[in-house]
Amino acid sequence: MKKTFTVSVFTENSIGMMNRVTIIFTRRHLNIDSITASESEVKGVFRYTIVLRTTRAQVEKVIGQLDKLIDVFKAFVHEDSEVVHQEIALYKIKTASLTNGDVEKVIREHHARILTVDTKFMVIEKTGHVNETQLLFENFKPYGVLEFARSGSVAVTKPMKEFSTYLKELEELNHKQ
Known part of the structure; x- marks a missing residue:
């Protein structure tokens, strides 16, 4: 059954990393x-932070592949209740x-806020x-959404x-070996 998953991938900051991460999802369609x-x-x-709808089996395979990438420290998968x-x-x-005041009412009802007001747009x-x-x-929409x-x-x-705890555990393991 398809569900929404949030994948957290921790990597080095290297050029092309986003492409290498996303290509794994693309290859699995x-x-x-x-x-x-x-x-x-x-x-x-x-x-x-990557959000997708798929099966648990599919996302677990993706996590396994992400963990194998050079420059990836660790990848985790979470369900909605865990994040x-x-x-x-x-x-x-x-x-x-x-x-007419209706827009202001909509803004208040949705707990939104006005960032800027210009002569033609807000x-x-x-x-x-x-x-x-x-x-x-x-x-x-009825008020004219420009963008x-x-x-x-x-x-x-x-x-x-936490990921920082995970890194510390890895460091301790490396020192013991």
Whole structure:
């Protein structure tokens, strides 16, 4: 049965790394719903957060292949219940929409905020889950959405040990050998 999984991949920061990571998903004909990359809590270590819908068996095979890549320290898979995740969405809508007060009501109802107001447009920000940002997009459509951009999901894990702890354990094992 297909489910949503969040894959965290910890790597060195090297050129072409994102391509090497994503090609593994492509070869297995898996569609990535979102991908983000940033420095992790460990200096010099990058974190890729990848969200996809697939089966547990498929994602486990991908994790095995990711772990074999040079420059990958470790890859982990998480189900939705094991992570706290959010994304940011930006909406550019016509400033003229502000005149009747309905747009402001929609903004308040969705706990969004206005980032900037210009003579022709305004930019609104919403942080939340994909269904929340999509719902706000649908609510803004009647007012004239000029642009819409959504980041990929960023996530931190709940029960799993931290990556820095994993690195320390590896270091201790290397010293014993």
